[in-house]
Amino acid sequence: MCAVHAFDVLGDPVRRRILELLVDGERAAGELGAIVQDEFGISQPGVSQHLKVLRDNGFTRVRAEGARRFYAVDPDPLQEIDTWLERYRALWAQRLDALDTELRRGRRDRRTT
Amino acid sequence: MCAVHAFDVLGDPVRRRILELLVDGERAAGELGAIVQDEFGISQPGVSQHLKVLRDNGFTRVRAEGARRFYAVDPDPLQEIDTWLERYRALWAQRLDALDTELRRGRRDRRTT
DNA sequence: GCCTAATATAAGCCGCTCTTAATACTATGT
DNA sequence: ACATAGTATTAAGAGCGGCTTATATTAGGC
Numbered sequence: 001m002c003a004v005h006a007f008d009v010l011g012d013p014v015r016r017r018i019l020e021l022l023v024d025g026e027r028a029a030g031e032l033g034a035i036v037q038d039e040f041g042i043s044q045p046g047v048s049q050h051l052k053v054l055r056d057n058g059f060t061r062v063r064a065e066g067a068r069r070f071y072a073v074d075p076d077p078l079q080e081i082d083t084w085l086e087r088y089r090a091l092w093a094q095r096l097d098a099l100d101t102e103l104r105r106g107r108r109d110r111r112t113t
Numbered sequence: 114m115c116a117v118h119a120f121d122v123l124g125d126p127v128r129r130r131i132l133e134l135l136v137d138g139e140r141a142a143g144e145l146g147a148i149v150q151d152e153f154g155i156s157q158p159g160v161s162q163h164l165k166v167l168r169d170n171g172f173t174r175v176r177a178e179g180a181r182r183f184y185a186v187d188p189d190p191l192q193e194i195d196t197w198l199e200r201y202r203a204l205w206a207q208r209l210d211a212l213d214t215e216l217r218r219g220r221r222d223r224r225t226t
Numbered sequence: 227g228c229c230t231a232a233t234a235t236a237a238g239c240c241g242c243t244c245t246t247a248a249t250a251c252t253a254t255g256t
Numbered sequence: 257a258c259a260t261a262g263t264a265t266t267a268a269g270a271g272c273g274g275c276t277t278a279t280a281t282t283a284g285g286c
Contacts, residue, residue: 011124012274016197023200029233046275048234067232067283075205082198084129085191087136092188125244142263159245161264180253180262 006077009057014040014050019059019073026063026072119190122170127153127163132172132186139176139185 010016017039018032033047051071054060058077063070123129130152131145146160164184167173171190176183 005124005126005129007120007123007129010120011118013118014274016118016120019201023204030231033233042274043276044232045234045236045277049274052234064282069233073201073204075201075208078198078201079205081194082202085195085198088132088186088188088191089195091186092192127244143261146263155244156246157262158247158264158266162244165264177252182263 004057006057006059006081009053009059009077010081012050012053014042014047015054015059018047018050018054018071022060022071022073026070029069029071032071119170119172119194122166122172122190123194125163125166127155127160128167128172131160131163131167131184135173135184135186139183142182142184145184 010019014036017036021027021032021035029048029051032051033044036042036047036050037044051060054071055062058074060071061074063072123132127149130149134140134145134148142161142164145164146157149155149160149163150157164173167184168175171187173184174187176185
C-alpha cells in the first residue's frame with residue numbers, strides 16, 4: 001500500500017523465493033503457491049499477500065487466463081537495485097585487484113625462497 | 114546477532130544511508146551519527162545500533178583511533194547481492210534489446226511513410 | 227442459475243524490529 | 257584520579273509486517 005523501497009520488498013525470503021521461481025518464465029499463482037506453501041509452511045492467502053506486495057511494487061506483471069493468474073518478473077525494480085549497487089562495484093573490483101597482486105607476490109616469494 | 118540475509122540488512126533506510134555516506138571512504142561514528150540523526154530524527158543510540166547491525170553482518174569494517182571508531186564499507190555482502198541479481202540481468206538486457214529493435218523499426222517506418 | 231476451481235481480500239493476533247532513555251564503557255587531557 | 261568526549265549496550269515500549277481463518281470475487285462447466 002505505502003511506497004516502500006525495493007530493498008524492503010526483497011527483505012522477505014518468501015518474496016525472494018517467488019522471484020527465483022519466476023526467473024525462467026511465467027507461472028500461475030497456484031503453481032507458485034504449491035511450492036512456496038510446501039517450502040515455507042504458510043497458507044494460500046499468505047502467498048497471495050506476498051504476490052500482492054510484488055505486484056504493487058512493480059516486481060511482477062500479471063496476465064489473466066480464465067480464473068488463473070500468470071505472474072512474470074518485471075525487471076525494473078531489480079535494475080534500480082542494480083543501479084544502487086553500481087557505486088560499490090569499484091570497491092570489490094579494487095579488492096580483487098589487491099588479491100591478484102597478493103597472489104603474484106606470493107608466487108614470486110616462493111620462487112625466491 | 115542471528116544470521117540474516119543481506120537484503121534484510123538493506124531493508125532499513127537508515128542503514129542504506131549510512132552505507133551511502135561511506136562510499137567515498139571511512140568516517141567516524143560521530144560524523145555519521147550527526148548526519149543521520151539530522152536526516153532521520155533519531156537518537157545517537159539508534160544510529161549506534163544500526164552501525165552494530167552493519168558490523169555484525171559484515172557490511173562494515175571498523176578501525177579504532179583513540180575513542181573514535183572509523184567505519185568503512187566491506188563489499189562482501191554487497192557482492193553477494195550482486196551475485197543474486199546476476200540471473201535477472203538477462204531480463205532487462207533483453208528488454209533493452211526489444212526497445213532498441215522498436216526504435217529501429219520506428220525510424221524505418223517513419224522513413225517509409 | 228448453481229457448483230466448483232482459482233485467486234484475492236478482510237480482520238485480528240502475534241512477534242519482531244526500531245526507537246528512546248538511561249547507563250556503561252574506553253580513551254584522553256589535566 | 258577526575259572530568260569529559262566519543263561510542264556502545266541494555267531494557268522497555270510502540271508500531272508494523274506477516275500469518276491465519278474466514279469470506280469474497282471471478283471464471284468456467286453443467
